[in-house]
Amino acid sequence: MSEQPMRLEAVLENSKCMAASYRPPSVVMVKGEGSYLWDTENNKYIDFFAGIAVNSLGHCDPEVTRIICDQAETLLHASFACPTAWPYTLAAKLVEKTKESGGMYNASNVFFSNSGAEANEAALKFARKWGKSIAEDKSEIICFSSSFHGRTFGALSVTSKLKYQTPFTPLVPGVKQAQVGDIESVKKLISNRTCAVIIEPVQGEGGVRPVDANFLIELKKLCKQYQAALIYDEVQVGVGRSGTLWAHSKLPKEGHPDIFTSAKALANGCPIGATIISPEINQVLEPGDHGSTFGGSPISARVACNVLDRISDKKFLADVQRKASLLQSRLVELQTKYPKIVNDIRGSGLMMGMELSVEAKPVISKARELGLVTTVVGDNIIRLLPALNIEDNVLLQGVDILEKAFDELFGNK
Known part of the structure; x- marks a missing residue:
């Protein structure tokens, strides 16, 4: 049986056979659990992307897997x-x-x-x-x-x-x-x-x-x-x-x-x-x-x-709303810390966007280096889509990583 390539170099070589509508990957994930992902080099990430709002119950949910x-x-x-x-x-x-x-x-x-x-x-x-x-x-x-x-x-x-x-x-x-x-x-x-x-x-x-x-x-x-x-x-x-x-x-x-x-x-x-x-x-x-x-x-x-x-359970949805308030409050704190960088915080529930006054890609690249996966919309908006059942401490840790990225990029500005 052919084994899946687990090293980034092998994946990059194979990516030459992919249609050019996708860019070659800079990181390749091999494992997920809850709100965490691991790449080919065994680096661990908090996932604030959820497969573009797909994995709302996290990765490898036990009930779904069964x-x-x-x-x-x-x-x-x-x-x-x-x-x-x-x-x-x-x-x-x-x-x-x-x-x-x-x-x-x-x-x-x-x-x-x-x-x-x-x-x-x-x-x-x-x-x-x-x-x-x-x-x-x-x-x-x-x-x-x-x-x-x-x-x-x-x-x-x-x-x-x-x-x-x-x-x-x-x-x-x-x-x-x-x-x-x-x-x-x-x-x-x-x-x-x-x-x-x-x-x-x-x-x-x-x-x-x-x-x-x-x-x-x-x-x-x-x-x-x-x-x-x-x-x-x-x-x-x-x-x-x-x-x-x-x-x-x-x-x-x-x-x-x-x-x-x-x-x-x-x-x-x-x-x-x-x-x-x-x-x-x-x-x-x-x-x-x-x-x-x-x-x-x-x-x-x-x-x-x-x-x-x-x-659809009412208690589950109420907890999503509570987590959304928690996320928004921490993002507002980050906006207060960097008012010239963060123009706006908006969204609905656990679908949040941070509009920046600068290009967003360097921010998410730095965040990924530090252990947080997320993405951009357009040129200057960071999109945050964590799993709906993400644990509070993991949610807050993810924002802490995002803040550290801001500190390293804009701390002296």
Whole structure:
């Protein structure tokens, strides 16, 4: 049996065979446990990235590991051509837990895929078919500035960053872009030809920016007026990251979506995407309208059932909110210490961003040298996404490392 290369030099040599869409790695992880990672050189790190908000119950969670092992020995894959019970169980659980959490009041049906981009692709397709069931020319889509919805053609078409879009044009036609927080910009674009409006309740790649609740409520009013489906992309901020099961769980039903999407944390590392829809959307769908070979796999769906049960627990979510307050208070202390360097602290729950007046990459590089893994958004924003069940002392130790990085880089300024 071929052994996995465990030395960085071997990985770098093999990386020459990877597509150039990824940079060669500067560090390679080989082990994880809870909120810790270890690299090929046995360096230990506190993880404030969680696999881009995926490992919300930490690395190698014992319950998740047990389920994966048991299901792998039972039935790994069959597809919806020979379905297992787990995706149906998960669909019912998603609908139930969403309503219990105060989320989408009329959630009724679920489509499973493998990723956030795929979940958004399904959302766009479903909305467009629903729109065309009303009028043949009802196919336009409105997205927003600073948005990110994925890198497939449909998801990329509603992503605002030209850097991502330009090399792959022409994209899906009929997409218009409004400004987040500016309802007048939406009014100028929306019409009877609009089938969907898609937005992240908390923008991730756009700078860790929570969208104002009143704006979302006004957006839903416009969508109802023009019979357009409101889509919330909760791929990054959903499944407890915001301190509630869904970010939109904080809104009254007047601000609820007609469709919302989930992925990332839903199965704590097993690939999964979910598109949750209302009865109005579901009634226009027919068998064969969309599909996925691996979507709703028994291993991912079974893990997701466990993850959803645990994260939707009220005590668990209350503890996420408590940890979020603890993290924010320490970050504010760091901002107070370096007011000329840290411009802003913002976010929702355990999805926090630090906007700097300087380039952020040297800071996260120094933090990694000191034992903390995190990442940047844009040029100057540090994004912090620790596991939702991170222990308090580990959370505080991580911020201490970040502060030490600031001390070494800016202590004399």
